[in-house]
Amino acid sequence: MHMLSAIYLAVVSIVPVYHSSFVDDEQITKACGCPLLPLKSHIKGPAPVSDQGYGWNVSFFKELMILFYSRNMCNFYADRTDIVDEAITFFRANVFFRNFDIKSSADKLLIYLTFYINVALKRLEGCRTLAEGTKAIINLGLENVPVPGESGFPFPGLFTLPQSHREAELFRNYLKQIREETSGRLLSVAYRPNGTPNKWWLAFAKRKFMNVIVP
Template identity: 35%
Template sequence: MPAYHSAFNDVPDVRLIGNMSALPLKTARMGAASPANPNEADIIDEALDLFRANSLFRNFEIKGPADRLLIILILFVSDCLAKIGSARNVPSKIEAGKMLNTLAVDNFPIPGDSTFPLNAHYASPSSRIDADYLRSYIQQARVELVNRLIEILYADGTGKPSKWWMSFQKRRFMNRSLG
């Protein structure tokens, strides 16, 4: 059975940076991403929906530019779960939010940087302006992903993260990690 791919691979009129899509996001924050229709799913929703199924796969055939963004987001979800799981005490929703928001805005490599773990699959941005836009876009996507992930993890109201989600903290999609 093959891995699940992005439904946004064939969306027309999307900005490409290198060979990765910069898709619209449903967010109230100002940033590099263009606003998406709030009534439809965006790439963040898709990454959260496909995370558990795709984290079981070691191989992933990239079928389009949105798949490259999906890979980065799924790997970031893995890093978020690992960060919560490695905390000495089980963090509350507020503590986890602070911890993950810090992780989201920390300095991170983008495609083309020497420390980016998947450079073989990504093209570098063509200019410094594109690189700055890509960094800003990915940071905005990471912050939005953290906000939605926290709501999912702590949805049951017990003050502890969902055991179902936390069971995936040691799984590595494509045997990779962004951290």
């Protein structure tokens, strides 16, 4: 697994950090400065439903194309992905970076999701079957989801503090929804169809995105 990480480290040393393709849109509702972007999801929550279908997983071949070629290639996929797809697709490149130059408010959400994937993979470390991994992810989903200003919220200053209880709960519910959606899609790539761990993913459980210690 260490060799796999070394290979990716060599790759990301020659490519820039990957940013979200979603641009700032005044029509998108925001909470704590975070855009509540549409999701391809059946999960109940405040996120608008994307009209692009439901969550999909980019094949390893397509991921390599995105990784090795111009980031303009991302535009080819932009009309068929949501922010969760982007976070999962870019995770194994972006997780190596200690700094992230924010280009848009969607990048803030991408940062949060990248860290969450980091946390989820840490929980999956040692889970040798899909059943064990699913149980670990369910337990993660039962944990408290803090919002800016509360203890345990990562990246102080990334988002603005809620101006009301309503805004705080709106953001909390959105984070719960997007974390649950991310968890489900992550399980489908972290484990193979036969239920065994995918070393190309679980090898990254030891990484620390932006040098933040994973709880």
